[in-house]
Amino acid sequence: MVEGKNDTVAVLKAVEADTLETRGSAVGSDVIAAVKRAQERRGVIIFTDPDGAGERIRRIISQEVPGCRQAFLPRNEARGDKGLGVEHATPEAIQSALSDARTEDGTEVPSISWETYLKAGLVGGKGASKMRERLAEMLGIGYANGKQFYKRLHLLRITREEFEEALSRVEEEREETRG
Known part of the structure; x- marks a missing residue:
């Protein structure tokens, strides 16, 4: 389609x-x-x-x-x-x-809590949009705003392990660009 x-x-x-x-x-x-x-x-x-x-x-x-x-x-x-x-x-x-x-x-299967999502800095903070964009690219699920991205993580059944691994890689990349 x-x-x-x-x-x-x-x-x-x-x-x-x-x-x-x-x-x-x-x-x-x-x-x-x-x-x-x-x-x-x-x-x-x-x-x-x-x-x-x-x-x-x-x-x-x-x-x-x-x-x-x-x-x-x-x-x-x-x-x-x-x-x-x-x-x-x-x-x-x-x-x-x-x-x-x-x-x-x-059906949404909440494998990632809203609290975990917030702590990851994916909404409301400086650089949240860029982090979601890079995370979306790594997970292959497409960019979306904060609430829609959270919902998409569940609808597309992204596991907590997949999420944490991709988030870790995003954070490593950010550290490399800072240092």
């Missing part, structure tokens, strides 16, 4: 796949019906741009069609002259994102 024709072209340069296009952020009932059919018959990977419109599309489809897999491109790998988008990514970045796709089953 991609947003448009240019995304389809980019995906087909990277992998052999069938794509469905939303044709914009106004996801209509015809698109939802097509995604439901595809999900029932063979499964769907939602692969939208790492921007506000892409996140909106991802939320709508996830709510309407449970069990879809989620693939995310880091923002730095989706940057082009005209903004952020799947169409700007290299075939290698697309292959990596698709191979790291995770299933969202719609």
Whole structure:
């Protein structure tokens, strides 16, 4: 599931796949019906741009069609002259994102407490946004604001071990750049 024709072209340069296009952020009932059919018959990977419109599309489809897999491109790998988008990514970045796709089953399993999340400095503090962005890249789950990122950690079943390992690597990188 991609947003448009240019995304389809980019995906087909990277992998052999069938794509469905939303044709914009106004996801209509015809698109939802097509995604439901595809999900029932063979499964769907939602692969939208790492921007506000892409996140909106991802939320709508996830709510309407449970069990879809989620693939995310880091923002730095989706940057082009005209903004952020799947169409700007290299075939290698697309292959990596698709191979790291995770299933969202719609239930949150809180393996990471809100207190742990706050102590990690991922909301409200200086550098929280940059930390979430780097953590999202390491975990392959896409950037989001503080509350949405916390929710995504649970919906995509990121384990406490995965979280702590990635967080440790982020903190090591920060120390290296300071020292």
